[in-house]
Amino acid sequence: MMTSKIVRAHTQVAVPDPRRALDVLSAFYRDNDCSVSIEGDDHVISISLGTVRVGPRDRAIGIEITAANDTAITQLKTGVITMVDQLVPGADLDCRWHGAGQASEKGGKLPNFRELSVGKVTNLGPDMRRLRLYGDDLTPYLGGAIHVRLIIPPHGVSAPQWPTMGENGLPVWPKGEDKVEPRVYTIRQINADEGWMDIDFVVHGDNGPGSRFANNAVPGQLVGVTGPIGSDLPVVDWYLFAADETGIPAICRYLEDLPDDKTGHVILEVSGPDAKQNLPHHPGFDLAWIFRDGSCPEMAFAPQGTNTNVDADADAGAGAGAGDDVSPFARAICDIKVPDETHGVFCWTATEQKIYRHLHTHFRKTLKLGREQCLVMTFWRAEAH
Ligand SMILES: Cc1cc2nc3c(=O)[nH]c(=O)nc-3n(C[C@H](O)[C@H](O)[C@H](O)COP(=O)(O)OP(=O)(O)OC[C@H]3O[C@@H](n4cnc5c(N)ncnc54)[C@H](O)[C@@H]3O)c2cc1C
Structure with missing residues (x-):
């Protein structure tokens, strides 16, 4: 045994x-x-x-x-x-x-620390950019935990100083001009044999270290990585995946990995129709898009290949927990009918913090889903760190 x-x-x-x-x-x-x-x-x-x-x-x-x-x-x-x-x-x-x-031990590297070098840079739309990052021995990053902590060097620095572990368990971070910034991202694809991982960055300007790094990335630039972090999806029959752009890489990984007999909904919020991405096809899931710019020609879910849009201006239905002041995205998520099965469902959401609060109340308090039935997460905050 x-x-x-x-x-x-x-x-x-x-x-x-x-x-x-x-x-x-x-x-x-x-x-x-x-x-x-x-x-x-x-x-x-x-x-x-x-x-x-x-x-x-x-x-x-x-x-x-x-x-x-x-x-x-x-x-x-x-x-x-x-x-x-x-x-x-x-x-x-x-x-x-x-x-x-x-x-x-004091002075050691952070867990699974690797120095990665930017390779190919691909624009995925108006506000997302994929960086292929090359490094040695990426095998610890294969598997169920799909997120990493990237350690972003100071802008323009070609030979960064990396953090080390202190005896008390806290990393010792380089200071002053050498200051690096940790940010959490998702491995969209990885090939350890060829020594690369792809990270899809939301590019929201030069207003944060992660976004600025992606915005200005050129081949050969260095970035650190440590992790991986996260846990496996539970095995259930029905899933709800809802996220803004920051959660799309994770949802793509889940759709690629889930067996064909699983079913559910994917609901994604992006800036506008130009920002739609091609998601991996899964026969059991349908997909809806919500556009922050308010352009919304169609309504409700469709089989996944057709990429139907949810009408952000329409009354998306004040599902349980939805209030008047919540965004169309949050209202649309709350409007989704979760099957009435105690153990066979899992709801996964990755959003900005204010929406997170609303969704947490909806899933945990209104629908009374247990921790094993939902994972409601803040992926970013609409203010500086
Ligand atoms: C588990 C996990 C996985 C994640 N995976 C990804 C991923 O694969 N790809 C990805 O792009 N992000 C991902 N994120 C989100 C990412 O960590 C945050 O968006 C992070 O704040 C980006 O750091 P930054 O340095 O660009 O901006 P920050 O320094 O954090 O913030 C600077 C400014 O930018 C704003 N800002 C930050 N993020 C956004 C955003 N998404 N849209 C608009 N404005 C923003 C802030 O409000 C602030 O005003 C993930 C987060 C978690 C927790």
Whole structure:
């Protein structure tokens, strides 16, 4: 019988009020849709990468993390220490981890760090651009987790400095003129044998490091990558995928991978008719487009090949949870009838933060879907980081 390996690491962080720290951390993770259970004095937080057990110590909190491999352990270390840093005033972050993930020793590289070089640049429409990025040994990026953290060098720098791991699990970021910026993207396609991955960037101007990098990319430019991040789609019968441009690469990957007997809807919001893309054909899914510019000749869903548009000005139906002040995109998503099956459905949405809030209320509170039935995500925020 196969047994899956579990690896562990632990540390202790000095804090002024351990029980208050536990409450604040648990509240944060609960708000972000993670399950938190109380076991004696310990709070046990389950997240997609693994489990975080936090317990009170003498003027400190003890943190134990478990996960399937060293990469996930290293990502969990970074995630949990980042949250302690942000949420627990007075926490002494000068801590040291014991156990798994020792590749993250001081000065080591970030998990699966690779330096990538821009190859071919392809425009996919008025506001999306595909960069083919070449690098050595991309095998860790094959598989179920399809997102990555790109590390964007300062504009115009040809020999960037890359971050390293600190002993406390936090990356040590280059400063000043060497400052690099992490941004999350999706691997649209990957070929590890040939050593490349394609990333489709929304190009919204030179107003953010990710977009500016794509906007100005020329072959030979360098960018870092670490990860991968994310989790597999659950296996169900019916799926709803809804996203603006930022989620199109992920939805394309899902449509390519899902077996032909699965069914569902895809609903996409883009700037206008020129921004429509050719999505992989899946016989069980239909597809609708919503245009932010208001041009909308047709209405409702059609078989996938026909790329029908939803009328953004029409009353898309105030589905459960839809209010008057929400966008046509959000209204159209909320108007979709989710089949009345407890376990056979999965709704996946990737949008701007304000729409996320509305959709989260709709799926989790109005439709009462469980965490295993929906993943409602913010992919970007309509203000600077
Ligand atoms: C799991 C995951 C996967 C993602 N995959 C992709 C992907 O494959 N392709 C992709 O393009 N994005 C993807 N995103 C979204 C991407 O991470 C954000 O859009 C990110 O903010 C872009 O960084 P930036 O440096 O361009 O802009 P930022 O520095 O974040 O922001 C600068 C300014 O640009 C605005 N801005 C940021 N993003 C957008 C946008 N999409 N449209 C309009 N204005 C924007 C901000 O509001 C801000 O005013 C993904 C996000 C997540 C969480």
